[in-house]
Amino acid sequence: MPIRSIKQLALNGKKVLVRCDFNVPLEAGRITDANRIDASLDTIRYLLAEGAAAVLCSHLGRPKERTTDLSLKPVAEYLSQALGHKVTLAPDCIGDITGRMVVDLAPGHALLLENLRFHPEEEANDRDFAHELARGKQVYVNDAFGTAHRAHASTAGVTRFITERAAGFLMLRELEALRALTENPAHPYVAILGGAKVSDKIGVIRNLIAKVDAILIGGAMAYTFLRAQGENVGKSRVEEDKIDLARELLAAAVKHNVAIVLPIDHVVAESIEPGPTVAIAREIPADRMGLDIGPATVAEFVERLRGAKTVVWNGPLGLFETPEFAHGTLAVGEALANLDGVMSVIGGGDTAAAVAGHPWAARFSHISTGGGATLEYLEGIELPGVKALEV
Ligand code: AMP
Numbered sequence: 506m507p508i509r510s511i512k513q514l515a516l517n518g519k520k521v522l523v524r525c526d527f528n529v530p531l532e533a534g535r536i537t538d539a540n541r542i543d544a545s546l547d548t549i550r551y552l553l554a555e556g557a558a559a560v561l562c563s564h565l566g567r568p569k570e571r572t573t574d575l576s577l578k579p580v581a582e583y584l585s586q587a588l589g590h591k592v593t594l595a596p597d598c599i600g601d602i603t604g605r606m607v608v609d610l611a612p613g614h615a616l617l618l619e620n621l622r623f624h625p626e627e628e629a630n631d632r633d634f635a636h637e638l639a640r641g642k643q644v645y646v647n648d649a650f651g652t653a654h655r656a657h658a659s660t661a662g663v664t665r666f667i668t669e670r671a672a673g674f675l676m677l678r679e680l681e682a683l684r685a686l687t688e689n690p691a692h693p694y695v696a697i698l699g700g701a702k703v704s705d706k707i708g709v710i711r712n713l714i715a716k717v718d719a720i721l722i723g724g725a726m727a728y729t730f731l732r733a734q735g736e737n738v739g740k741s742r743v744e745e746d747k748i749d750l751a752r753e754l755l756a757a758a759v760k761h762n763v764a765i766v767l768p769i770d771h772v773v774a775e776s777i778e779p780g781p782t783v784a785i786a787r788e789i790p791a792d793r794m795g796l797d798i799g800p801a802t803v804a805e806f807v808e809r810l811r812g813a814k815t816v817v818w819n820g821p822l823g824l825f826e827t828p829e830f831a832h833g834t835l836a837v838g839e840a841l842a843n844l845d846g847v848m849s850v851i852g853g854g855d856t857a858a859a860v861a862g863h864p865w866a867a868r869f870s871h872i873s874t875g876g877g878a879t880l881e882y883l884e885g886i887e888l889p890g891v892k893a894l895e896v
Pocket of ligand 1: 705726823
C-alpha cells in the first residue's frame with residue numbers, strides 16, 4: 506500500500522507531530538555524533554517553510570524512569586543552532602503544560618517534546634498514551650527510520666488518532682535505498698556481512714540467499730562458518746550452538762548457486778586487549794584469535810565486488826574499534842566506495858560508525874541511520890513504523 510511523502514500534504518497552519526530519531530550518542534551531556542539529527546533537518550526545514558508548527562518527538566537511550574542524563578536538552582540546543590532559531594524543549598511529551606505549549610506554537614516554529622521513553626507506555630504502544638500524544642495535532646510525519654522496526658505509541662499507535670500522515674524525507678530516502686535491494690535489484694548483487702554474531706544475521710542470510718549472487722563473510726561470525734567447514738580457528742569467537750546451522754546455510758548457498766566467501770587469512774592476536782602484538786596468519790594458531798580479515802582476504806573480497814551492480818553491507822569485518830583490527834573493514838569500505846556504477850548501501854549501526862568520518866564514505870549510495878531496522882527489512886520482516894504510514 507502506498508505511503509505518502511510530506512510533499513503531498515497540506516501543511517500550512519497545521520500542528521504536525523514529527524517522530525524523529527534523535528537517539529544520538531552522548532558523553533557527559535554532549536552529543537558525540539549528530540548524524541541522525543542532521544539527517545532529519547531537511548524534513549524539519551521543509552515543514553517550517555510550509556507554515557507548519559512542528560512538534561518534534563523522539564526517544565533517547567533506554568531510561569527506566571525520568572532522568573536528566575537522558576533529557577533531550579542537548580538535542581534542543583543542537584537543533585536551535587542548526588535551524589537558526591530557538592527550539593524550545595517541553596517539560597514532557599504529554600500533559601497539560603506541554604499541551605498548552607503545543608496550542609501556543611506558532612506556524613513556522615518548532616517545539617521539541619521531552620524523551621518519549623520517560624513513559625513506559627511509549628514502548629508498550631499504550632492506546633491512551635498514543636491518544637495523548639496525538640492531542641492537538643492534525644498531521645503525523647514519521648522520519649524515524651531507526652525506530653521503524655518497533656511498534657511503539659509514537660511510531661505506530663498514534664496513527665489511530667491522526668489520519669493525515671506521511672513519511673519525512675529521511676524515511677523516504679531510507680525506504681528507496683532498501684527497495685533497490687529487494688525489488689528487482691541489479692545483478693551481480695553482493696552482500697557483505699560481518700559483526701559479532703551469526704545468530705543476529707541468520708534471518709538475513711536465509712532471505713538473501715535467494716536474492717544475491719555472493720555473500721562475503723568477515724568479522725567474528727566468519728569463525729563459526731570456518732569451524733563448520735572443519736577449520737581450526739584457535740581462540741576466535743565461535744558460537745558453538747550455531748555450527749550446525751552454519752553448515753546448513755553453506756549447503757543452502759550451494760543449492761542456490763550463491764558463493765559464500767569466507768576469509769582465507771586473518772589478523773591474529775593473543776587477546777582483544779589494547780596494544781596487541783599482531784600477526785597475519787593463514788592458519789590460526791591454537792593460542793591466537795582472529796580479529797580482522799587479512800590482506801589476501803581483503804584482495805579476494807575486493808575482487809568479488811568488482812563489477813557488482815548492487816552491494817549491501819552490514820557488520821564490520823573485524824574488531825574495528827581497535828585500530829590494529831580496523832584495516833580490513835576500512836580497506837573493503839574504501840574499495841567499495843570507489844567502485845563506479847554500483848548501488849552501495851551501508852546498513853546502520855556499527856558499519857556506519859566504522860566508515861564515518863572517512864572522506865570516501867561520502868561516495869556510498871546510501872548510509873542508513875537504522876541498523877536494526879535495516880536488518881529486519883533484509884530479513885523480509887515488515888516494519889511496523891512503515892506499515893503504520895500506509896494510507
Ligand atoms: P554486530 O553488532 O553484530 O554488528 O557486531 C559488531 C561488533 O563485532 C563490533 O563491536 C566488532 O568489534 C565486533 N567484531 C567484529 N569482528 C570481530 C572479531 N573477529 N572478533 C571479535 N569481535 C569482532
